[in-house]
Amino acid sequence: MGGHPRLQRRSGGHRDGSAAGVDFAALSMRREPSPVSDLRSLAGAVKLLWRLRPDVLVYATPKASLLGSIAGRIARVPRVVYELWGLRLETAQGVARRVFAALESTTSRLSTLVIANSVSLADRARSLGVTGGRRVIVLGAGSSHGVDSEFFAPGVEAAALTPETARRLAESDRLTVGFIGRIHPDKGIDTLIDALRILSGRGRKVQLLLVGGEDGAVLDDELGQLRDVVPVHIEGFADDVRGALSAMDLLVLPSRREGFPNVVLEAAAMEIPAVVSDATGCRDSVVHGVTGRIARTGDATSLANEIDVLLEDDELRTKTGRAARENAVRHFSQRDIWALHSRAWRGDIDAVGPTD
Incomplete structure:
Protein backbone atom coordinates (compact mmCIF):
# COMPACT_ATOMS: atom_id res chain seq x y z
CA MET A 1 0.00 0.00 0.00
CA VAL A 147 17.92 6.79 -7.51
CA ASP A 148 18.65 5.04 -10.79
CA SER A 149 21.78 6.91 -11.85
CA GLU A 150 21.67 5.45 -15.36
CA PHE A 151 18.11 6.61 -16.00
CA PHE A 152 18.86 9.97 -14.36
CA ALA A 153 22.21 10.91 -15.88
CA PRO A 154 23.82 13.99 -17.47
CA GLY A 155 23.02 14.31 -21.16
CA VAL A 156 20.47 11.49 -21.19
CA GLU A 157 17.79 11.74 -23.86
CA ALA A 158 14.38 12.37 -22.31
CA ALA A 159 10.94 13.72 -23.03
CA ALA A 160 11.35 17.39 -23.83
CA LEU A 161 9.52 20.33 -22.33
CA THR A 162 6.54 21.69 -24.20
CA PRO A 163 7.70 23.49 -27.38
CA GLU A 164 6.65 26.91 -26.09
CA THR A 165 8.53 26.55 -22.80
CA ALA A 166 11.60 25.10 -24.52
CA ARG A 167 11.64 28.00 -26.99
CA ARG A 168 11.30 30.66 -24.31
CA LEU A 169 14.06 29.12 -22.20
CA ALA A 170 16.38 28.78 -25.19
CA GLU A 171 15.88 32.41 -26.20
CA SER A 172 16.72 33.70 -22.72
CA ASP A 173 20.21 34.42 -21.39
CA ARG A 174 18.96 34.12 -17.79
CA LEU A 175 19.97 31.31 -15.42
CA THR A 176 17.12 28.91 -14.76
CA VAL A 177 16.01 28.18 -11.20
CA GLY A 178 13.68 25.20 -11.09
CA PHE A 179 11.10 23.68 -8.77
CA ILE A 180 9.58 20.21 -9.20
CA GLY A 181 6.85 18.93 -6.91
CA ARG A 182 3.27 19.33 -5.79
CA ILE A 183 2.17 22.96 -5.84
CA HIS A 184 1.15 22.88 -2.19
CA PRO A 185 1.65 25.37 0.68
CA ASP A 186 3.87 22.86 2.50
CA LYS A 187 6.35 23.02 -0.39
CA GLY A 188 7.28 26.64 0.40
CA ILE A 189 6.53 28.07 -3.05
CA ASP A 190 5.71 31.42 -1.43
CA THR A 191 9.22 31.56 0.06
CA LEU A 192 10.74 30.78 -3.34
CA ILE A 193 8.73 33.56 -4.99
CA ASP A 194 9.89 36.06 -2.38
CA ALA A 195 13.51 34.88 -2.72
CA LEU A 196 13.42 35.39 -6.49
CA ARG A 197 12.08 38.90 -6.00
CA ILE A 198 15.03 39.60 -3.70
CA LEU A 199 17.48 38.23 -6.27
CA SER A 200 15.90 40.35 -9.00
CA GLY A 201 16.28 43.39 -6.78
CA ARG A 202 20.00 42.61 -6.53
CA GLY A 203 20.27 42.61 -10.31
CA ARG A 204 20.51 38.83 -10.66
CA LYS A 205 19.12 37.70 -14.05
CA VAL A 206 17.10 34.56 -13.31
CA GLN A 207 13.98 32.82 -14.54
CA LEU A 208 11.74 30.25 -12.85
CA LEU A 209 10.73 26.87 -14.25
CA LEU A 210 7.85 25.50 -12.19
CA VAL A 211 6.93 21.81 -12.72
CA GLY A 212 4.11 20.11 -10.86
CA GLY A 213 0.40 19.70 -10.43
CA GLU A 214 -1.58 22.11 -8.26
CA ASP A 215 -2.46 20.60 -4.90
CA GLY A 216 -3.93 23.11 -2.47
CA ALA A 217 -1.93 26.20 -3.41
CA VAL A 218 -3.42 28.97 -5.53
CA LEU A 219 -0.54 31.24 -6.45
CA ASP A 220 -1.92 33.20 -9.40
CA ASP A 221 -1.54 36.60 -7.72
CA GLU A 222 1.95 35.90 -6.36
CA LEU A 223 3.20 34.48 -9.65
CA GLY A 224 1.61 37.36 -11.52
CA GLN A 225 3.54 39.84 -9.41
CA LEU A 226 6.75 37.82 -9.81
CA ARG A 227 6.36 37.88 -13.61
CA ASP A 228 6.78 41.64 -13.49
CA VAL A 229 10.44 41.13 -12.55
CA VAL A 230 11.27 37.45 -13.27
CA PRO A 231 10.12 35.31 -16.23
CA VAL A 232 8.02 32.36 -15.04
CA HIS A 233 7.53 29.15 -17.05
CA ILE A 234 4.88 26.70 -15.79
CA GLU A 235 4.92 23.13 -17.09
CA GLY A 236 2.38 21.39 -14.85
CA PHE A 237 2.68 17.71 -13.97
CA ALA A 238 5.32 15.70 -15.87
CA ASP A 239 5.57 11.91 -16.14
CA ASP A 240 9.28 12.19 -16.88
CA VAL A 241 11.08 15.07 -15.15
CA ARG A 242 14.46 14.58 -16.83
CA GLY A 243 13.69 17.06 -19.59
CA ALA A 244 12.83 19.70 -17.00
CA LEU A 245 15.92 18.94 -14.93
CA SER A 246 18.13 19.22 -18.00
CA ALA A 247 16.81 22.74 -18.55
CA MET A 248 17.69 23.86 -15.01
CA ASP A 249 20.87 25.41 -13.70
CA LEU A 250 19.70 24.87 -10.13
CA LEU A 251 16.90 23.01 -8.35
CA VAL A 252 15.28 24.69 -5.35
CA LEU A 253 13.12 22.88 -2.79
CA PRO A 254 12.10 25.21 0.07
CA SER A 255 9.69 22.74 1.74
CA ARG A 256 8.36 23.15 5.25
CA ARG A 257 8.38 19.39 5.75
CA GLU A 258 9.51 16.28 3.87
CA GLY A 259 10.47 12.69 4.46
CA PHE A 260 13.35 12.55 2.01
CA PRO A 261 12.85 14.41 -1.29
CA ASN A 262 13.52 12.02 -4.17
CA VAL A 263 13.60 14.86 -6.70
CA VAL A 264 16.81 16.16 -5.09
CA LEU A 265 18.47 12.79 -5.73
CA GLU A 266 17.18 12.76 -9.30
CA ALA A 267 18.61 16.23 -9.88
CA ALA A 268 21.88 15.22 -8.23
CA ALA A 269 22.22 12.19 -10.49
CA MET A 270 21.94 14.59 -13.44
CA GLU A 271 24.60 16.88 -11.91
CA ILE A 272 22.07 19.57 -11.03
CA PRO A 273 22.86 20.99 -7.57
CA ALA A 274 20.04 21.85 -5.20
CA VAL A 275 19.23 24.48 -2.62
CA VAL A 276 16.88 23.11 0.03
CA SER A 277 15.40 24.23 3.32
CA ASP A 278 16.61 22.93 6.66
CA ALA A 279 13.19 21.39 7.30
CA THR A 280 12.78 17.78 8.40
CA GLY A 281 13.87 15.47 5.59
CA CYS A 282 15.09 18.21 3.27
CA ARG A 283 18.34 18.77 5.12
CA ASP A 284 19.26 15.10 4.76
CA SER A 285 19.24 15.31 0.95
CA VAL A 286 22.11 17.81 0.60
CA VAL A 287 25.60 18.06 2.05
CA HIS A 288 25.84 21.79 2.65
CA GLY A 289 28.65 23.40 0.71
CA VAL A 290 29.47 20.14 -1.08
CA THR A 291 26.46 18.84 -3.04
CA GLY A 292 24.25 21.91 -2.63
CA ARG A 293 23.17 24.53 -0.12
CA ILE A 294 20.78 24.59 2.85
CA ALA A 295 18.69 27.65 3.75
CA ARG A 296 16.54 28.41 6.78
CA THR A 297 12.97 27.20 6.40
CA GLY A 298 10.53 29.96 5.51
CA ASP A 299 13.27 32.60 5.32
CA ALA A 300 13.24 34.20 1.85
CA THR A 301 16.43 36.18 2.45
CA SER A 302 18.33 33.07 3.57
CA LEU A 303 17.03 31.19 0.53
CA ALA A 304 18.01 34.04 -1.82
CA ASN A 305 21.51 34.13 -0.31
CA GLU A 306 22.08 30.40 -0.76
CA ILE A 307 20.75 30.45 -4.33
CA ASP A 308 23.00 33.41 -5.07
CA VAL A 309 26.12 31.54 -3.94
CA LEU A 310 25.63 29.00 -6.73
CA LEU A 311 24.28 31.35 -9.38
CA GLU A 312 27.15 33.82 -9.19
CA ASP A 313 29.90 31.23 -9.69
CA ASP A 314 29.60 28.97 -12.74
CA GLU A 315 32.63 26.92 -11.77
CA LEU A 316 31.35 26.31 -8.25
CA ARG A 317 27.93 25.34 -9.57
CA THR A 318 29.48 22.82 -11.94
CA LYS A 319 31.74 21.43 -9.22
CA THR A 320 28.79 21.15 -6.83
CA GLY A 321 26.69 19.33 -9.43
CA ARG A 322 29.44 16.78 -10.03
CA ALA A 323 29.84 16.22 -6.30
CA ALA A 324 26.07 15.78 -6.03
CA ARG A 325 26.09 13.00 -8.61
CA GLU A 326 29.07 11.30 -6.97
CA ASN A 327 27.24 11.37 -3.63
CA ALA A 328 24.02 10.04 -5.18
CA VAL A 329 25.81 7.17 -6.91
CA ARG A 330 27.85 6.26 -3.83
CA HIS A 331 25.20 6.47 -1.12
CA PHE A 332 21.83 6.20 -2.87
CA SER A 333 22.17 3.44 -5.44
Whole structure:
Protein backbone atom coordinates (compact mmCIF):
# COMPACT_ATOMS: atom_id res chain seq x y z
CA MET A 1 0.00 0.00 0.00
CA GLY A 2 1.29 3.40 -0.93
CA GLY A 3 3.51 3.57 -3.95
CA HIS A 4 6.68 4.78 -5.59
CA PRO A 5 5.19 7.14 -8.17
CA ARG A 6 8.47 7.73 -9.99
CA LEU A 7 9.06 4.01 -10.32
CA GLN A 8 5.56 3.63 -11.71
CA ARG A 9 6.23 6.37 -14.27
CA ARG A 10 9.39 4.61 -15.43
CA SER A 11 7.56 1.38 -16.18
CA GLY A 12 6.38 2.55 -19.60
CA GLY A 13 2.74 2.43 -18.64
CA HIS A 14 2.81 -0.91 -16.79
CA ARG A 15 1.45 0.49 -13.57
CA ASP A 16 0.25 -2.97 -12.54
CA GLY A 17 3.81 -4.24 -12.10
CA SER A 18 3.41 -6.90 -14.79
CA ALA A 19 6.55 -5.70 -16.60
CA ALA A 20 8.57 -6.63 -13.53
CA GLY A 21 6.83 -9.97 -13.09
CA VAL A 22 4.91 -8.81 -10.01
CA ASP A 23 1.30 -9.80 -9.33
CA PHE A 24 -0.98 -6.84 -8.80
CA ALA A 25 -4.36 -6.34 -7.13
CA ALA A 26 -6.02 -2.91 -7.05
CA LEU A 27 -7.44 -1.45 -3.85
CA SER A 28 -9.50 1.73 -4.09
CA MET A 29 -8.68 4.42 -1.53
CA ARG A 30 -9.36 8.14 -1.30
CA ARG A 31 -6.55 10.52 -0.36
CA GLU A 32 -8.59 12.70 2.01
CA PRO A 33 -10.61 11.43 5.03
CA SER A 34 -13.98 9.91 4.10
CA PRO A 35 -15.45 7.63 6.80
CA VAL A 36 -17.73 5.59 4.53
CA SER A 37 -15.15 5.22 1.77
CA ASP A 38 -12.40 4.48 4.32
CA LEU A 39 -14.43 1.67 5.88
CA ARG A 40 -14.98 0.17 2.45
CA SER A 41 -11.26 0.40 1.74
CA LEU A 42 -10.46 -1.23 5.08
CA ALA A 43 -12.89 -4.08 4.44
CA GLY A 44 -11.44 -4.53 0.96
CA ALA A 45 -7.91 -4.59 2.35
CA VAL A 46 -8.77 -7.22 4.96
CA LYS A 47 -10.49 -9.38 2.34
CA LEU A 48 -7.50 -9.04 0.02
CA LEU A 49 -5.01 -9.93 2.75
CA TRP A 50 -7.01 -12.97 3.82
CA ARG A 51 -6.87 -14.15 0.21
CA LEU A 52 -3.18 -13.43 -0.36
CA ARG A 53 -1.90 -14.49 3.08
CA PRO A 54 1.35 -12.49 2.77
CA ASP A 55 4.33 -12.97 5.08
CA VAL A 56 4.97 -9.21 5.10
CA LEU A 57 2.76 -6.19 4.52
CA VAL A 58 4.48 -2.88 3.71
CA TYR A 59 2.66 0.45 3.58
CA ALA A 60 3.46 4.15 3.19
CA THR A 61 1.65 7.51 3.04
CA PRO A 62 -0.71 8.48 5.91
CA LYS A 63 -4.08 7.09 4.73
CA ALA A 64 -2.73 3.87 3.23
CA SER A 65 -0.57 3.27 6.29
CA LEU A 66 -3.35 3.74 8.83
CA LEU A 67 -5.75 1.46 6.98
CA GLY A 68 -2.97 -0.96 6.11
CA SER A 69 -1.80 -1.30 9.70
CA ILE A 70 -5.34 -2.01 10.92
CA ALA A 71 -6.04 -4.44 8.10
CA GLY A 72 -2.73 -6.20 8.64
CA ARG A 73 -3.50 -6.78 12.30
CA ILE A 74 -7.03 -7.99 11.60
CA ALA A 75 -5.75 -10.38 8.92
CA ARG A 76 -2.92 -11.51 11.23
CA VAL A 77 -0.10 -10.76 8.82
CA PRO A 78 3.11 -11.82 10.65
CA ARG A 79 5.11 -8.69 9.81
CA VAL A 80 3.56 -5.29 9.13
CA VAL A 81 6.06 -2.59 8.20
CA TYR A 82 5.43 1.14 8.18
CA GLU A 83 7.55 3.11 5.72
CA LEU A 84 7.46 6.58 7.29
CA TRP A 85 7.88 9.15 4.50
CA GLY A 86 6.92 12.32 6.36
CA LEU A 87 4.86 13.79 9.18
CA ARG A 88 1.79 15.66 8.03
CA LEU A 89 1.26 16.98 11.55
CA GLU A 90 4.39 19.15 11.30
CA THR A 91 2.54 21.83 9.33
CA ALA A 92 -0.85 21.34 10.99
CA GLN A 93 -2.23 23.41 13.86
CA GLY A 94 -4.68 22.99 16.75
CA VAL A 95 -7.12 20.09 16.64
CA ALA A 96 -5.86 18.88 13.26
CA ARG A 97 -2.34 18.54 14.64
CA ARG A 98 -3.56 16.50 17.62
CA VAL A 99 -5.63 14.26 15.34
CA PHE A 100 -2.69 13.65 12.99
CA ALA A 101 -0.44 12.90 15.96
CA ALA A 102 -2.92 10.35 17.32
CA LEU A 103 -3.27 8.66 13.93
CA GLU A 104 0.50 8.60 13.48
CA SER A 105 0.98 6.98 16.88
CA THR A 106 -1.73 4.43 16.11
CA THR A 107 -0.14 3.44 12.81
CA SER A 108 3.27 3.03 14.42
CA ARG A 109 1.90 1.09 17.39
CA LEU A 110 0.10 -1.39 15.10
CA SER A 111 3.26 -1.92 13.02
CA THR A 112 5.97 -4.41 13.88
CA LEU A 113 8.64 -2.13 12.39
CA VAL A 114 8.86 1.56 11.47
CA ILE A 115 11.37 2.61 8.79
CA ALA A 116 11.91 6.36 8.45
CA ASN A 117 13.43 7.48 5.17
CA SER A 118 15.73 10.07 6.76
CA VAL A 119 17.59 10.51 10.03
CA SER A 120 15.98 13.88 10.75
CA LEU A 121 12.52 12.38 10.20
CA ALA A 122 13.23 9.55 12.64
CA ASP A 123 14.52 12.06 15.18
CA ARG A 124 11.47 14.27 14.68
CA ALA A 125 9.03 11.38 15.13
CA ARG A 126 10.75 10.43 18.38
CA SER A 127 10.79 14.01 19.69
CA LEU A 128 7.09 14.41 18.94
CA GLY A 129 6.30 11.14 20.70
CA VAL A 130 4.45 9.60 17.75
CA THR A 131 6.40 6.34 17.37
CA GLY A 132 3.84 4.35 19.33
CA GLY A 133 6.64 2.88 21.42
CA ARG A 134 8.07 1.18 18.36
CA ARG A 135 11.69 1.08 17.28
CA VAL A 136 12.36 3.42 14.34
CA ILE A 137 15.23 2.62 11.99
CA VAL A 138 16.84 4.39 9.05
CA LEU A 139 18.34 2.29 6.26
CA GLY A 140 21.72 3.38 4.97
CA ALA A 141 21.79 7.10 4.20
CA GLY A 142 18.00 7.19 3.89
CA SER A 143 15.49 7.75 1.03
CA SER A 144 12.57 5.51 0.12
CA HIS A 145 14.06 3.89 -2.97
CA GLY A 146 17.28 5.63 -3.95
CA VAL A 147 17.92 6.79 -7.51
CA ASP A 148 18.65 5.04 -10.79
CA SER A 149 21.78 6.91 -11.85
CA GLU A 150 21.67 5.45 -15.36
CA PHE A 151 18.11 6.61 -16.00
CA PHE A 152 18.86 9.97 -14.36
CA ALA A 153 22.21 10.91 -15.88
CA PRO A 154 23.82 13.99 -17.47
CA GLY A 155 23.02 14.31 -21.16
CA VAL A 156 20.47 11.49 -21.19
CA GLU A 157 17.79 11.74 -23.86
CA ALA A 158 14.38 12.37 -22.31
CA ALA A 159 10.94 13.72 -23.03
CA ALA A 160 11.35 17.39 -23.83
CA LEU A 161 9.52 20.33 -22.33
CA THR A 162 6.54 21.69 -24.20
CA PRO A 163 7.70 23.49 -27.38
CA GLU A 164 6.65 26.91 -26.09
CA THR A 165 8.53 26.55 -22.80
CA ALA A 166 11.60 25.10 -24.52
CA ARG A 167 11.64 28.00 -26.99
CA ARG A 168 11.30 30.66 -24.31
CA LEU A 169 14.06 29.12 -22.20
CA ALA A 170 16.38 28.78 -25.19
CA GLU A 171 15.88 32.41 -26.20
CA SER A 172 16.72 33.70 -22.72
CA ASP A 173 20.21 34.42 -21.39
CA ARG A 174 18.96 34.12 -17.79
CA LEU A 175 19.97 31.31 -15.42
CA THR A 176 17.12 28.91 -14.76
CA VAL A 177 16.01 28.18 -11.20
CA GLY A 178 13.68 25.20 -11.09
CA PHE A 179 11.10 23.68 -8.77
CA ILE A 180 9.58 20.21 -9.20
CA GLY A 181 6.85 18.93 -6.91
CA ARG A 182 3.27 19.33 -5.79
CA ILE A 183 2.17 22.96 -5.84
CA HIS A 184 1.15 22.88 -2.19
CA PRO A 185 1.65 25.37 0.68
CA ASP A 186 3.87 22.86 2.50
CA LYS A 187 6.35 23.02 -0.39
CA GLY A 188 7.28 26.64 0.40
CA ILE A 189 6.53 28.07 -3.05
CA ASP A 190 5.71 31.42 -1.43
CA THR A 191 9.22 31.56 0.06
CA LEU A 192 10.74 30.78 -3.34
CA ILE A 193 8.73 33.56 -4.99
CA ASP A 194 9.89 36.06 -2.38
CA ALA A 195 13.51 34.88 -2.72
CA LEU A 196 13.42 35.39 -6.49
CA ARG A 197 12.08 38.90 -6.00
CA ILE A 198 15.03 39.60 -3.70
CA LEU A 199 17.48 38.23 -6.27
CA SER A 200 15.90 40.35 -9.00
CA GLY A 201 16.28 43.39 -6.78
CA ARG A 202 20.00 42.61 -6.53
CA GLY A 203 20.27 42.61 -10.31
CA ARG A 204 20.51 38.83 -10.66
CA LYS A 205 19.12 37.70 -14.05
CA VAL A 206 17.10 34.56 -13.31
CA GLN A 207 13.98 32.82 -14.54
CA LEU A 208 11.74 30.25 -12.85
CA LEU A 209 10.73 26.87 -14.25
CA LEU A 210 7.85 25.50 -12.19
CA VAL A 211 6.93 21.81 -12.72
CA GLY A 212 4.11 20.11 -10.86
CA GLY A 213 0.40 19.70 -10.43
CA GLU A 214 -1.58 22.11 -8.26
CA ASP A 215 -2.46 20.60 -4.90
CA GLY A 216 -3.93 23.11 -2.47
CA ALA A 217 -1.93 26.20 -3.41
CA VAL A 218 -3.42 28.97 -5.53
CA LEU A 219 -0.54 31.24 -6.45
CA ASP A 220 -1.92 33.20 -9.40
CA ASP A 221 -1.54 36.60 -7.72
CA GLU A 222 1.95 35.90 -6.36
CA LEU A 223 3.20 34.48 -9.65
CA GLY A 224 1.61 37.36 -11.52
CA GLN A 225 3.54 39.84 -9.41
CA LEU A 226 6.75 37.82 -9.81
CA ARG A 227 6.36 37.88 -13.61
CA ASP A 228 6.78 41.64 -13.49
CA VAL A 229 10.44 41.13 -12.55
CA VAL A 230 11.27 37.45 -13.27
CA PRO A 231 10.12 35.31 -16.23
CA VAL A 232 8.02 32.36 -15.04
CA HIS A 233 7.53 29.15 -17.05
CA ILE A 234 4.88 26.70 -15.79
CA GLU A 235 4.92 23.13 -17.09
CA GLY A 236 2.38 21.39 -14.85
CA PHE A 237 2.68 17.71 -13.97
CA ALA A 238 5.32 15.70 -15.87
CA ASP A 239 5.57 11.91 -16.14
CA ASP A 240 9.28 12.19 -16.88
CA VAL A 241 11.08 15.07 -15.15
CA ARG A 242 14.46 14.58 -16.83
CA GLY A 243 13.69 17.06 -19.59
CA ALA A 244 12.83 19.70 -17.00
CA LEU A 245 15.92 18.94 -14.93
CA SER A 246 18.13 19.22 -18.00
CA ALA A 247 16.81 22.74 -18.55
CA MET A 248 17.69 23.86 -15.01
CA ASP A 249 20.87 25.41 -13.70
CA LEU A 250 19.70 24.87 -10.13
CA LEU A 251 16.90 23.01 -8.35
CA VAL A 252 15.28 24.69 -5.35
CA LEU A 253 13.12 22.88 -2.79
CA PRO A 254 12.10 25.21 0.07
CA SER A 255 9.69 22.74 1.74
CA ARG A 256 8.36 23.15 5.25
CA ARG A 257 8.38 19.39 5.75
CA GLU A 258 9.51 16.28 3.87
CA GLY A 259 10.47 12.69 4.46
CA PHE A 260 13.35 12.55 2.01
CA PRO A 261 12.85 14.41 -1.29
CA ASN A 262 13.52 12.02 -4.17
CA VAL A 263 13.60 14.86 -6.70
CA VAL A 264 16.81 16.16 -5.09
CA LEU A 265 18.47 12.79 -5.73
CA GLU A 266 17.18 12.76 -9.30
CA ALA A 267 18.61 16.23 -9.88
CA ALA A 268 21.88 15.22 -8.23
CA ALA A 269 22.22 12.19 -10.49
CA MET A 270 21.94 14.59 -13.44
CA GLU A 271 24.60 16.88 -11.91
CA ILE A 272 22.07 19.57 -11.03
CA PRO A 273 22.86 20.99 -7.57
CA ALA A 274 20.04 21.85 -5.20
CA VAL A 275 19.23 24.48 -2.62
CA VAL A 276 16.88 23.11 0.03
CA SER A 277 15.40 24.23 3.32
CA ASP A 278 16.61 22.93 6.66
CA ALA A 279 13.19 21.39 7.30
CA THR A 280 12.78 17.78 8.40
CA GLY A 281 13.87 15.47 5.59
CA CYS A 282 15.09 18.21 3.27
CA ARG A 283 18.34 18.77 5.12
CA ASP A 284 19.26 15.10 4.76
CA SER A 285 19.24 15.31 0.95
CA VAL A 286 22.11 17.81 0.60
CA VAL A 287 25.60 18.06 2.05
CA HIS A 288 25.84 21.79 2.65
CA GLY A 289 28.65 23.40 0.71
CA VAL A 290 29.47 20.14 -1.08
CA THR A 291 26.46 18.84 -3.04
CA GLY A 292 24.25 21.91 -2.63
CA ARG A 293 23.17 24.53 -0.12
CA ILE A 294 20.78 24.59 2.85
CA ALA A 295 18.69 27.65 3.75
CA ARG A 296 16.54 28.41 6.78
CA THR A 297 12.97 27.20 6.40
CA GLY A 298 10.53 29.96 5.51
CA ASP A 299 13.27 32.60 5.32
CA ALA A 300 13.24 34.20 1.85
CA THR A 301 16.43 36.18 2.45
CA SER A 302 18.33 33.07 3.57
CA LEU A 303 17.03 31.19 0.53
CA ALA A 304 18.01 34.04 -1.82
CA ASN A 305 21.51 34.13 -0.31
CA GLU A 306 22.08 30.40 -0.76
CA ILE A 307 20.75 30.45 -4.33
CA ASP A 308 23.00 33.41 -5.07
CA VAL A 309 26.12 31.54 -3.94
CA LEU A 310 25.63 29.00 -6.73
CA LEU A 311 24.28 31.35 -9.38
CA GLU A 312 27.15 33.82 -9.19
CA ASP A 313 29.90 31.23 -9.69
CA ASP A 314 29.60 28.97 -12.74
CA GLU A 315 32.63 26.92 -11.77
CA LEU A 316 31.35 26.31 -8.25
CA ARG A 317 27.93 25.34 -9.57
CA THR A 318 29.48 22.82 -11.94
CA LYS A 319 31.74 21.43 -9.22
CA THR A 320 28.79 21.15 -6.83
CA GLY A 321 26.69 19.33 -9.43
CA ARG A 322 29.44 16.78 -10.03
CA ALA A 323 29.84 16.22 -6.30
CA ALA A 324 26.07 15.78 -6.03
CA ARG A 325 26.09 13.00 -8.61
CA GLU A 326 29.07 11.30 -6.97
CA ASN A 327 27.24 11.37 -3.63
CA ALA A 328 24.02 10.04 -5.18
CA VAL A 329 25.81 7.17 -6.91
CA ARG A 330 27.85 6.26 -3.83
CA HIS A 331 25.20 6.47 -1.12
CA PHE A 332 21.83 6.20 -2.87
CA SER A 333 22.17 3.44 -5.44
CA GLN A 334 18.68 2.17 -6.11
CA ARG A 335 19.69 -1.47 -5.98
CA ASP A 336 21.50 -0.97 -2.68
CA ILE A 337 18.51 0.81 -1.13
CA TRP A 338 16.15 -1.89 -2.39
CA ALA A 339 18.40 -4.58 -0.89
CA LEU A 340 18.40 -2.83 2.50
CA HIS A 341 14.63 -2.60 2.54
CA SER A 342 14.29 -6.23 1.51
CA ARG A 343 16.53 -7.30 4.39
CA ALA A 344 14.57 -5.17 6.85
CA TRP A 345 11.26 -6.58 5.66
CA ARG A 346 12.62 -10.10 6.20
CA GLY A 347 13.51 -9.21 9.78
CA ASP A 348 17.28 -8.89 9.37
CA ILE A 349 17.37 -5.60 11.29
CA ASP A 350 20.71 -5.71 13.08
CA ALA A 351 22.76 -5.17 9.93
CA VAL A 352 20.80 -2.30 8.39
CA GLY A 353 21.61 1.13 9.68
CA PRO A 354 21.18 3.28 12.78
CA THR A 355 18.42 2.65 15.30
CA ASP A 356 17.16 4.31 18.48
